[in-house]
Amino acid sequence: MVWASLARRPDVDVRRLFTDQKDPLHRSCDLFGLSLSWELDGPVLPELLSNHGIPVWASERDDMDPIVFGGGPVLTANPEPLAPFFDAVLLGDGELLLPAFIDALQSCRSAPRQERLLTLAQVPGVYVPSLYSPRYDADGTLIGVDAINTSIPASIEKQTWRGNTLSHSTVITPEAAWPDIHMVEVVRSCPELCRFCLASYLTLPFRTASLEDGLIPAVEKGLAATRRIGLLGASVTQHPQFNELLQWLDQDDFDDTRVSVSSVRAATVNPELSRILAKRGSRSLTIAIESGSERMRSVVNKKLSTEEILSAAHHAKQGGLRGLKLYGMVGLPSETDADVEDTATLLLHLKKKTPGLRFTLGTSTFVPKAQTPFQWQGVRPEAEKRLKLLAKRLKPNGIEFRPESYGWSVIQALLSRSDRRLAPVIAAVGEARESMGGWKKSYRAALNGELPAAPGEPLPRPPAWDEVIREIWQPNRVLPWTHLKGPLSQDRLQEHHDQALQ
Numbered sequence: 480m481v482w483a484s485l486a487r488r489p490d491v492d493v494r495r496l497f498t499d500q501k502d503p504l505h506r507s508c509d510l511f512g513l514s515l516s517w518e519l520d521g522p523v524l525p526e527l528l529s530n531h532g533i534p535v536w537a538s539e540r541d542d543m544d545p546i547v548f549g550g551g552p553v554l555t556a557n558p559e560p561l562a563p564f565f566d567a568v569l570l571g572d573g574e575l576l577l578p579a580f581i582d583a584l585q586s587c588r589s590a591p592r593q594e595r596l597l598t599l600a601q602v603p604g605v606y607v608p609s610l611y612s613p614r615y616d617a618d619g620t621l622i623g624v625d626a627i628n629t630s631i632p633a634s635i636e637k638q639t640w641r642g643n644t645l646s647h648s649t650v651i652t653p654e655a656a657w658p659d660i661h662m663v664e665v666v667r668s669c670p671e672l673c674r675f676c677l678a679s680y681l682t683l684p685f686r687t688a689s690l691e692d693g694l695i696p697a698v699e700k701g702l703a704a705t706r707r708i709g710l711l712g713a714s715v716t717q718h719p720q721f722n723e724l725l726q727w728l729d730q731d732d733f734d735d736t737r738v739s740v741s742s743v744r745a746a747t748v749n750p751e752l753s754r755i756l757a758k759r760g761s762r763s764l765t766i767a768i769e770s771g772s773e774r775m776r777s778v779v780n781k782k783l784s785t786e787e788i789l790s791a792a793h794h795a796k797q798g799g800l801r802g803l804k805l806y807g808m809v810g811l812p813s814e815t816d817a818d819v820e821d822t823a824t825l826l827l828h829l830k831k832k833t834p835g836l837r838f839t840l841g842t843s844t845f846v847p848k849a850q851t852p853f854q855w856q857g858v859r860p861e862a863e864k865r866l867k868l869l870a871k872r873l874k875p876n877g878i879e880f881r882p883e884s885y886g887w888s889v890i891q892a893l894l895s896r897s898d899r900r901l902a903p904v905i906a907a908v909g910e911a912r913e914s915m916g917g918w919k920k921s922y923r924a925a926l927n928g929e930l931p932a933a934p935g936e937p938l939p940r941p942p943a944w945d946e947v948i949r950e951i952w953q954p955n956r957v958l959p960w961t962h963l964k965g966p967l968s969q970d971r972l973q974e975h976h977d978q979a980l981q
């Protein structure tokens with residue numbers, strides 16, 4: 480969507496860059512940007528910049544260097560660990576923000592760099608990190624991130640697109656991660672507000688594309704190029720006209736078309752949905768249950784009963800699907816071993832009740848994400864043992880178990896809750912970013928004051944590893960992202976946090 484919206488402009492020449500394709504350098508570009516969807520993508524940035532001959536630190540770029548900008552959920556939630564590498568970070572939906580950003584740049588294109596940055600900082604949703612300075616107390620605790628003068632907004636508000644069309648693929652190729660699929664965004668955000676969920680909290684309010692003006696034309700456009708359609712969104716079946724969309728796709732005209740959906744809400748799985756998806760080439764459905772324990776689901780605000788999960792499996796089989804993929808988490812706040820046992824028991828029960836249906840359980844470790852109610856919680860070390868417990872109970876009983884690495888969840892948490900003091904660690908870790916040991920070594924070096932500091936005003940050493948990763952933070956703590964305004968206030972997030980744990 481970002482590429483397409485830039486490519487449509489007559490005043491912009493845009494190229495995409497693939498980090499694994501050894502693409503030629505575009506040294507003469509005015510703008511160099513990237514979108515980050517998850518934390519572990521970010522640390523490639525210093526190497527990427529340096530490979531392209533762009534100074535790694537924003538403060539070392541001059542008038543001739545490109546403006547380096549970024550966006551996407553990771554940077555919108557907490558850009559601080561990567562902030563010293565960016566000239567500008569776009570917070571929120573790109574639909575209006577990106578054109579406003581480009582227009583502002585065009586208006587001052589030949590001005591000195593600093594003047595361009597000051598102009599960009601006036602665009603709602605554009606964060607220019609170099610114009611904000613973190614303050615620390617004598618112990619090295621963050622006590623604020625302030626605009627460097629009063630002409631700069633004190634806080635930056637995430638931008639929200641409220642139109643009635645969402646996005647769809649603009650490039651369809653067999654080389655893509657999902658080959659030859661035309662993806663259509665059916666809904667944005669999710670109204671369920673599971674307390675850990677960035678996909679919901681960061682992108683509120685829940686928005687749905689109009690069926691007539693958005694979804695049907697978008698699908699038809701894709702069908703001119705491919706017969707594979709992907710319906711995309713955090714919870715696509717929550718679109719109020721999802722059944723009408725399905726009925727439309729059930730027509731004979733689509734007999735040679737394959738339709739797949741991303742995760743659906745278990746309570747919305749009915750035989751008709753399963754039948755149409757099976758008829759259109761889907762083999763399985765994906766539902767996120769988070770936990771097999773009713774208590775745990777209630778803590779995280781997952782409004783889903785065990786009966787609804789059992790019915791979803793029954794209906795999936797009835798409709799002709801072959802498998803059900805479930806997603807869960809371990810290490811959630813207040814979770815006990817008994818809750819994890821409940822997950823294993825539920826999976827075994829599902830298998831017994833719906834013979835012939837193939838079950839897969841993907842399980843991640845809970846990672847606190849900025850701008851969600853569980854941002855104050857930490858990664859729980861018990862999670863590692865609980866992943867093993869699930870493997871032991873499920874694998875010998877014919878359930879495919881796909882755990883996410885506990886170790887990498889820890890690094891995700893590091894990237895998700897740190898402030899700017901992590902930037903020298905990211906710069907130093909280099910290719911060792913592929914190993915856990917590499918991260919730990921670089922962090923230790925930062926704690927010991929052995930890393931080259933970022934240019935500019937010196938920052939204190941980073942907090943202890945466990946303080947970032949594991950510690951439950953106090954509600955009055957100044958967060959690295961306090962100066963960035965998401966959809967809900969910190970007070971509201973705190974209320975949701977307290978409700979969950981009560």
Ligand code: SF4
Pocket residue numbers: 669670671672673676677678679713714767
């Ligand atoms: S249902 Fe899924 S997408 Fe929606 S809030 Fe819960 S975890 Fe997030």
